[in-house]
Amino acid sequence: MFTGIIEELGTIAELKSGSEPSGGARLVIRARHVLSGKARLRKGESIAVNGVCLTARKIKARSFSADLSPETLERSNLKTLQAGSRVNLERPMTPSSRFGGHIVQGHVDGVGKLAALDPLPDGNYWFSVDIPTELGRYIVFKGSIALNGISLTVARLDGSRVGVAIIPYTYEQTNLADLQPGDLINIECDLLAKYAEKLMSHWEPSTVRKQTEKQSSPTLERLLEEGF
Secondary structure, eight states: OBOSOOOEEEEEEEEEEOSSTTSOEEEEEEOSGGGSSTTOOOTTOEEEETTEEEEEEEEOSSEEEEEEOHHHHHHSSGGGOOTTOEEEEEOOOOTTOOOOSOOBOSOOOEEEEEEEEEEOGGGOEEEEEEOOGGGGGGOOTTOEEEETTEEEEEEEEETTEEEEEEOHHHHHHSGGGGOOTTOEEEEEEOHHHHHHHHHHTTOOHHHHHHHHHHHHSOOHHHHHHTTO
């Protein structure tokens, strides 16, 4: 599990496609911070790359590699990367970590397109993303959303367009500065919204109402049970 608080900007060293067009790929990323210290990334561990949870395959002093499945390539913007592209990196939470963002699984729901990244006073930006229609039901005003792995708060909803405010620190510490209108943006919706939808899909109002009425009916048997 992640928080959407980006630790480091990595740089793509190589994106090697598989032998078949419908196959996967292998990604090699240059990094420093996530590969140093006691909590450094190790072989077999998870790491979020642009918000996509990947498994580190080979670790070197200043780089690591990860395999990309066809599903990952289909559902994320990792397929658009090339040597020199910068990516947002975050290691998973630990039991002692501060929970600074929101619950992020690294399971991208789909990709949107950058509509605009407009500068505002004092180094702030307004970030607008056009999202797939089917994801709209999971996004609410002032709710959480992860865009390219960055934990953000929905500040505006205008049909299928989501607007968020970007503070200077976020702009400086992530790859937002590299984006151009039309670029694909990885989207992970709030996990709680997806669970709520699943639970509600099994809820039948008429059945619940009948059960409630049955439980609330002042029958003689119930009155005796209550001590009357």
